[in-house]
Amino acid sequence: MRYITALAALPFALGAPTLNTRADAAAEAAPGKYIVVLKPDAPAPAAAPATGPGIMSTSAVAAAEKTHIYGVGNFKGFAASLTSVQLAALQADSTVAYIVTDKREAHTMDVSAADQAQWGRITSQANATWGLARISHRDAGTTEYRFAASAGAGTCAYIVDTGVYAEHPEFEGRATFLKNFATTATTDDNGHGTHVSGTIGSKTYGVAKKTKLFGIKVLDEYGYGAWSDIIAGIQYAVEDSKNRTEECPNGYVANMSLGGPRNQALNDVVKEAVEAGIFFAVAAGNEAVNTDASSPSSEPTAFTVGATDYQDQITSFSNYGWLVDGFAPGLDIESTWIGGPTATNIISGTSMASPHMAGLAAYLQGVYGQQDPAALALRIKSMSTVGKVKNIFPNTGTPNLLAFNGAL
Structure with missing residues (x-):
C-alpha cells in the first residue's frame, strides 16, 4: 500500500496553542502553510466578524491567505499561509486549540508498484x-x-x-x-x-x-x-x-x-x-x-x-x-x-x-x-x-x- 501524502501533522499537545516544529526529513514541507484548529467554544471562522473580538478580527489573520475553512461538528478552524508575525499572533490567541504544519505527508497505502x-x-x-x-x-x-x-x-x-x-x-x-x-x-x-x-x-x-x-x-x-x-x-x-x-x-x-x-x-x-x-x-x-x-x-x-x-x-x-x-x-x-x-x-x-x-x-x-x-x-x-x-x-x-x- 503506497502512502498518499496528504495532511501531515506533527506531534503536538492537544488543546495547547503551540506549534510543534519537529523536523521530518522525509516530508516535503509547505513553507508558511498551517492548519489552525479552534477551541469548540470559539466563533466559527466563516461567521466571525472582521472587526471586534474573536479570532478572525486579528489583523494578521484577516490578511492571511486562507485556503480552507473547516466546520465539522466541534472541529473548527482553517488552513492558511501565515507569516511569522501572523503565526505568533495565533499562537497567543486564547481561542486557538492548536496549530499544525500543513505538509504533503499523507499517501496511499499500497505496497507493490442475522437471520x-x-x-x-x-x-x-x-x-x-x-x-x-x-x-x-x-x-x-x-x-x-x-x-x-x-x-x-x-x-x-x-x-x-x-x-x-x-x-x-x-x-x-x-x-x-x-x-x-x-x-x-x-x-x-x-x-x-x-x-x-x-x-x-x-x-x-x-x-x-x-x-x-x-x-x-x-x-x-x-x-x-x-x-x-x-x-x-x-x-x-x-x-x-x-x-x-x-x-x-x-x-x-x-x-x-x-x-x-x-x-x-x-x-x-x-x-x-x-x-x-x-x-x-x-x-x-x-x-x-x-x-x-x-x-x-x-x-x-x-x-x-x-x-x-x-x-x-x-x-x-x-x-x-x-x-x-x-x-x-x-x-x-x-x-x-x-x-x-x-x-x-x-x-x-x-x-x-x-x-x-x-x-x-x-x-x-x-x-x-x-x-x-x-x-x-x-x-x-x-x-x-x-x-x-x-x-x-x-x-x-x-x-x-x-x-x-x-x-x-
Missing part, C-alpha cells in the same frame, strides 16, 4: 477474487463469493483518495467523480482511488455490488496530498451526505486508504465525521509497526484495517496494535484501474484491505438498514472469524479478527 429471512436470497459469484471469497467463508481455499442479493443497495460510499474513473463499465453507472481538492486534473490520474472503489462496489471485484460510489480527490497523480486538502475532502463528504438521505436510505460509509505521521487535526475531523453518521474504514499502514503513530489509523472511532495474505497470515508490511479493529485481504488484490474500459490491476497493501471492510460495512447496511457507525463496527467485529490470523505480534493488543460477511 436468513432478514438476509433474503443468498447468491454466489464463481471464480471471484481470493479476497471476496475469503470474506464470505470461515475457512480459506475457495474461489466462490457468497453474498446477500441486496449487495449494499441503498447505501453510498465516499472514497477519499485519488479520485475515481467513473466511466469504467465495472461501476455500471453507480460511480461519480464528486469533488477535486488536489491540484491536478479532475480525473483519477493515479489509479489508486479507482482500484479502491472497485473493491468496495464494482460488479466483478466489489464487496457491495449495488452501493453508489463517490470519489473525492485529495491526492495527486503521485498519490500524495496536503493534510489541509484531506480535511477539506472529509468535510465535503459530511456536508454532501446531508443532501442524499433519499438516495442513500440505508446509510453511508467512507474509505481512506491513505496515511502519514500522526496528525491530531486529521484524527479530530474523522471523529466528527463518524459522529455525523459516516462509518470510516481506514488503512492501518504499511510499515510493519504499531499503528498508534500514524493518522488516520490512530483515530479510535475509525475502523482501522490490517492486511492478510492467502494463508491468513499478517502480511509482511501490515501495521498492527490495539488500535487495529480487524483484518481483511490485502495481498495481490485485483480490481478496477484507469486507462480504458477493461483496465484492471493487481496491487497489495493495507490500502487494499481497508476497502474490503468499507464494502462490508455498506453490504451489511444493505441487509440491516442504516446503523450508527459504532453499532456497525460492533456488528462487524462480532461477525468476524476469530483466531484465524497467523503471526499476530504478541503483547501488542492486536485483535485476531478476520472480516466475514455472514453469508453461510
Whole structure:
C-alpha cells in the first residue's frame, strides 16, 4: 500500500496553542502553510466578524491567505499561509486549540508498484477474487463469493483518495467523480482511488455490488496530498451526505486508504465525521509497526484495517496494535484501474484491505438498514472469524479478527 501524502501533522499537545516544529526529513514541507484548529467554544471562522473580538478580527489573520475553512461538528478552524508575525499572533490567541504544519505527508497505502429471512436470497459469484471469497467463508481455499442479493443497495460510499474513473463499465453507472481538492486534473490520474472503489462496489471485484460510489480527490497523480486538502475532502463528504438521505436510505460509509505521521487535526475531523453518521474504514499502514503513530489509523472511532495474505497470515508490511479493529485481504488484490474500459490491476497493501471492510460495512447496511457507525463496527467485529490470523505480534493488543460477511 503506497502512502498518499496528504495532511501531515506533527506531534503536538492537544488543546495547547503551540506549534510543534519537529523536523521530518522525509516530508516535503509547505513553507508558511498551517492548519489552525479552534477551541469548540470559539466563533466559527466563516461567521466571525472582521472587526471586534474573536479570532478572525486579528489583523494578521484577516490578511492571511486562507485556503480552507473547516466546520465539522466541534472541529473548527482553517488552513492558511501565515507569516511569522501572523503565526505568533495565533499562537497567543486564547481561542486557538492548536496549530499544525500543513505538509504533503499523507499517501496511499499500497505496497507493490442475522437471520436468513432478514438476509433474503443468498447468491454466489464463481471464480471471484481470493479476497471476496475469503470474506464470505470461515475457512480459506475457495474461489466462490457468497453474498446477500441486496449487495449494499441503498447505501453510498465516499472514497477519499485519488479520485475515481467513473466511466469504467465495472461501476455500471453507480460511480461519480464528486469533488477535486488536489491540484491536478479532475480525473483519477493515479489509479489508486479507482482500484479502491472497485473493491468496495464494482460488479466483478466489489464487496457491495449495488452501493453508489463517490470519489473525492485529495491526492495527486503521485498519490500524495496536503493534510489541509484531506480535511477539506472529509468535510465535503459530511456536508454532501446531508443532501442524499433519499438516495442513500440505508446509510453511508467512507474509505481512506491513505496515511502519514500522526496528525491530531486529521484524527479530530474523522471523529466528527463518524459522529455525523459516516462509518470510516481506514488503512492501518504499511510499515510493519504499531499503528498508534500514524493518522488516520490512530483515530479510535475509525475502523482501522490490517492486511492478510492467502494463508491468513499478517502480511509482511501490515501495521498492527490495539488500535487495529480487524483484518481483511490485502495481498495481490485485483480490481478496477484507469486507462480504458477493461483496465484492471493487481496491487497489495493495507490500502487494499481497508476497502474490503468499507464494502462490508455498506453490504451489511444493505441487509440491516442504516446503523450508527459504532453499532456497525460492533456488528462487524462480532461477525468476524476469530483466531484465524497467523503471526499476530504478541503483547501488542492486536485483535485476531478476520472480516466475514455472514453469508453461510
